[in-house]
Amino acid sequence: MKNIYHSDIYKFNTPVKSYWEDNSQENLNLEKLTKDVKSEIVVIGGGYTGLLCAINLIENHNLDVILVEAGKIGWGASSRNAGFNCLPPSKMSFKKMQSIYGNDETKKFYKNSVEGSNYTKDIIKEYNIDCDVTGNSNYVVAHHPNKFEQIKEQARAYKDEFEIETEVYSKEEFNQIGHGGTEQYGAFSYKPGFAINPLKFVNGITKHALSKKLKIFEHTKVDQINKDNGSYLLKTKEGSIRSKKIVVATNGFYQEGLVPKMDGRVLPVISNIIVTRKLNDDELNAHNFKTFSPIANTKNLLYYYRKLPDNRILFGTRGDLSGSDQSNLDMSKKMEKFLKDIFPKWSNINIEYNWRGLIALSQKLTPSIGKIDNEEIYYGFGYNGVGVSAAPWTGKQLSKLVFSSNSKDLDISKIYKGLPKKFIFPKLRVFYFRLAVLFYNIKDKFNI
Numbered sequence: 067m068k069n070i071y072h073s074d075i076y077k078f079n080t081p082v083k084s085y086w087e088d089n090s091q092e093n094l095n096l097e098k099l100t101k102d103v104k105s106e107i108v109v110i111g112g113g114y115t116g117l118l119c120a121i122n123l124i125e126n127h128n129l130d131v132i133l134v135e136a137g138k139i140g141w142g143a144s145s146r147n148a149g150f151n152c153l154p155p156s157k158m159s160f161k162k163m164q165s166i167y168g169n170d171e172t173k174k175f176y177k178n179s180v181e182g183s184n185y186t187k188d189i190i191k192e193y194n195i196d197c198d199v200t201g202n203s204n205y206v207v208a209h210h211p212n213k214f215e216q217i218k219e220q221a222r223a224y225k226d227e228f229e230i231e232t233e234v235y236s237k238e239e240f241n242q243i244g245h246g247g248t249e250q251y252g253a254f255s256y257k258p259g260f261a262i263n264p265l266k267f268v269n270g271i272t273k274h275a276l277s278k279k280l281k282i283f284e285h286t287k288v289d290q291i292n293k294d295n296g297s298y299l300l301k302t303k304e305g306s307i308r309s310k311k312i313v314v315a316t317n318g319f320y321q322e323g324l325v326p327k328m329d330g331r332v333l334p335v336i337s338n339i340i341v342t343r344k345l346n347d348d349e350l351n352a353h354n355f356k357t358f359s360p361i362a363n364t365k366n367l368l369y370y371y372r373k374l375p376d377n378r379i380l381f382g383t384r385g386d387l388s389g390s391d392q393s394n395l396d397m398s399k400k401m402e403k404f405l406k407d408i409f410p411k412w413s414n415i416n417i418e419y420n421w422r423g424l425i426a427l428s429q430k431l432t433p434s435i436g437k438i439d440n441e442e443i444y445y446g447f448g449y450n451g452v453g454v455s456a457a458p459w460t461g462k463q464l465s466k467l468v469f470s471s472n473s474k475d476l477d478i479s480k481i482y483k484g485l486p487k488k489f490i491f492p493k494l495r496v497f498y499f500r501l502a503v504l505f506y507n508i509k510d511k512f513n514i
């Protein structure tokens with residue numbers, strides 16, 4: 067199978083060192099597949115999407131399911147994201163969405179997004195997962211005075227058109243409840259929303275899945291899928307699985323060649339995170355950093371940040387464009403500068419963690435949920451970096467689709483349904499993305 071980025075980012079058997087790994091002392095140590103087995107359904111990918119699809123197939127439809135994960139369970143983005151339960155899983159403005167799909171489908175898309183956020187909240191409660199929930203809303207911060215009108219308009223549309231609870235704060239008001247700094251010119255909040263420790267979340271989901279007798283194989287990468295006597299035969303390094311239906315839940319870690327009809331449609335994008343050392347009260351007060359809710363700003367290449375429960379600052383952005391370990395280090399240095407430019411009084415605070423992972427974009431700019439024509443292969447991917455709320459919900463929707471084998475039965479906005487278009491000259495998609503990054507960097511320089 068072919069990789070889009072440097073092989074360093076696909077070291078499935080190497081745990082990714084992160085703040086979460088150091089703060090979630092749990093190793094579930096599940097078995098690896100070393101023989102030939104059979105199952106009605108096989109789920110490829112052990113992140114939020116795959117796990118919730120498998121759990122719902124077992125709990126609601128009593129089906130026989132195997133889940134395979136190339137690394138340790140949750141190894142992909144689900145164990146290393148920033149933990150923002152935010153909205154919506156799309157890179158398309160609501161105005162563009164309305165112009166392409168109409169008002170009703172756009173409303174339904176936002177309604178489904180809110181359902182996703184609430185579903186994440188519900189499973190934390192129902193599965194009794196202690197994942198360090200903090201905050202009770204999301205904030206969007208205007209990084210430049212020009213952007214305050216834009217966020218006021220966004221807050222109005224969320225409230226009036228999508229019935230999402232919002233509140234607008236002037237620069238001075240947000241300084242009292244959120245934070246200060248050089249790039250804070252007012253903000254709005256929306257609910258639902260909160261922040262979690264994503265690794266504790268994925269481990270908690272896995273423990274629930276195991277209690278429901280889901281068969282999970284870690285360190286078991288599917289290398290090839292063949293058709294054989296009316297079923298699928300999935301080959302792994304040390305074994306195989308024969309199955310009637312396949313769910314592909316590999317999101318940004320999809321490797322070209324696994325399912326030819328999915329090739330050339332996903333654009334994996336690297337997202338990088340840095341985490342500072344613990345800050346004391348004086349240091350936090352220097353920028354009035356009060357809130358524990360997740361924050362994103364209005365840059366085109368947005369910054370996202372939050373205060374962690376132990377008073378460190380987590381800061382993330384899109385960026386590292388090659389995937390090598392060296393480019394991750396280089397990116398973390400650049401990000402340290404971005405962070406200190408917006409919070410200059412923290413200029414001598416060290417960075418103690420840096421890591422990255424892959425999110426999935428596509429030409430659709432919204433997630434994709436569906437079934438491949440004339441095959442029993444199902445997919446759910448493309449959350450645009452908003453998978454904490456969208457991926458578990460997608461897993462649940464996928465389970466209904468796998469059960470009924472008919473996407474017409476799925477009562478969700480049609481904006482989610484179906485595969486995105488293939489990129490023209492798919493090999494060039496990272497190059498196209500680099501051009502887009504260049505373009506958005508220029509727009510951000512001029513605050514357009």
Ligand SMILES: Cc1cc2nc3c(=O)[nH]c(=O)nc-3n(C[C@H](O)[C@H](O)[C@H](O)COP(=O)(O)OP(=O)(O)OC[C@H]3O[C@@H](n4cnc5c(N)ncnc54)[C@H](O)[C@@H]3O)c2cc1C
Pocket residue numbers: 078110111112113114115116134135136137140141142143144145146147148149150151152286287288289315316317318319320321324337338339382421422423424425426446447449450451452453454455456457
């Ligand atoms: C740095 C970073 C920060 C993020 N921050 C946020 C955030 O704050 N809020 C938010 O909502 N979203 C965030 N995201 C996005 C979010 O983490 C993802 O959208 C979500 O985790 C996707 O879940 P998933 O289960 O679909 O995919 P993943 O969790 O990526 O799981 C896919 C799995 O498939 C496995 N796999 C791939 N190929 C094979 C194969 N051939 N055989 C077997 N297994 C295979 C991989 O090993 C991987 O574990 C972030 C992502 C990153 C990388």
